[in-house]
Amino acid sequence: MSRDGGRLFTPRTPRIVAARRLQRRREREQSGRFLAEGPQAVREAVAAGAVIELFGTVAALDRYAALAADAEQVSAVTDEALEALADTVQPQGLVAVCRQVDIGLREALAKRPRLIAVAADIRDPGNAGTILRTADAAGAGAVVFAGDAVDPYNGKCVRASAGSLFHVDVVRDRAPDAVLDALRAAGVQVLAATGHGADDLDDLLDAGELARPTAWLFGSEAHGLPADLLAAADRRVRVPIHGAAESLNLAAAAAVCLYASARALR
Template sequence: MFTVRTPRVVAARRLHRRRDRDETGRFLAEGPQAVREALRTGVVTELFATAEAARRYPELAQDASLVDDSAMQALADTMQPQGLVAVCRQRDVPLATVLSGGPRLIAVCVDIRDPGNAGTVLRTADAAGATAVIFAGDAVDPYNGKAVRSSAGSLFHVSVVRARDTAGTVAALRAAGVQVLAADGYGDSDLFDLDEALSMPTAWLFGSEAHGLPKDLDADRRVRVPLYGGAESLNLAAAAAVCLYSSAKAMRGA
């Protein structure tokens, strides 16, 4: 049984650091839901399980290396691990590959820094039928442990694109015939007045909660979600859900 000092455990533990994830092209997926989806996708390179988890999830852990509780605690990113951690290949896809497939719906996270928000947008985009989620500019690492957990397995369902050049990404989307809509609480267009426009291939831009989207970003429209009560604004995850599902509804009816 592997311990916290076993070289393979030591190597996997390093993937808690972004630098090591970037250098190796690997990341950790924790818990039965994430491991199940990672196995289905075929990106797992190594799997660790406690003896208890192997008994509880035999269909997932049949090829796992058994580790003791201390090793699992070191591999996991949660206070109460569920006993399964997979080392996975990162799933980055070039933007050109996504665009060549004629995407209908894309979410673009611009400079967002919170990994929980990143994972939630991945999950929402997957549920709404989006083709890809683009992490643009100085965005959080989508393979951060909290982002992976928050995606609830959806990280393995949608294409993930990382692009440092936000303006170049927007230009490429528009050149491919994808309209670019910026979610902006002060936008000139009301989301619920855009049913016809939303039926077109669309990339939604979402900015950080702290700073929003850059004002000089060249979107086709800046769109606000109408607020009917006393709330000052919606958080990023809620705004993304409303916008993506509004597009999904319009596209299904087109």
């Protein structure tokens, strides 16, 4: 660890100004960098070797001294500088500039994952990050952000993933149809989650259909999956509703589907 001694970075310090630009998607895409906020995200980023520089208040660097010791470059900042970098109302004192960690779909499929989540055109970063976290918890090997999906390095998405961004292979691909073709070529069945699916999730689980390598296709909360992707999936699957609720929200439905596959794959 190297640490700037004696002086605290302020909001006007050039490195703080440069890091703040990463709050914009265009800057993240051009630089290949992003911000991870809070001790949980920073801890996972450090473990993954993704941290370029760690910024922290004096109090936070003292509190998380062991964590800071594992970062290559550490810079102490004023409370005002930390607030300028943070994306939350009550920041926890640590923000790291990280290298983006996504890989290509071909590279991800070469590892032969048995469970994959595909977020197609999902715009809400909270939902996207929650799906990433849930996919990680369910044992998925990859999460694909397909089509016009939210940037997985959006601050809210990074926070919602709770560090899982650094645990699974993250793929970004603008062509959902090409993603489906690649999945099938790799021997992976594609199941589209939809409230009006012809197949019942419980029936597929009971029949052993979820014991195969599977990619779950999830659409946006507001609009669901586009018609062409629904048609292209191998099956269109509904989560059974046993009570009076009209439906499940996206994150809840994704959790049910991914864990059904996780159970079958065990």
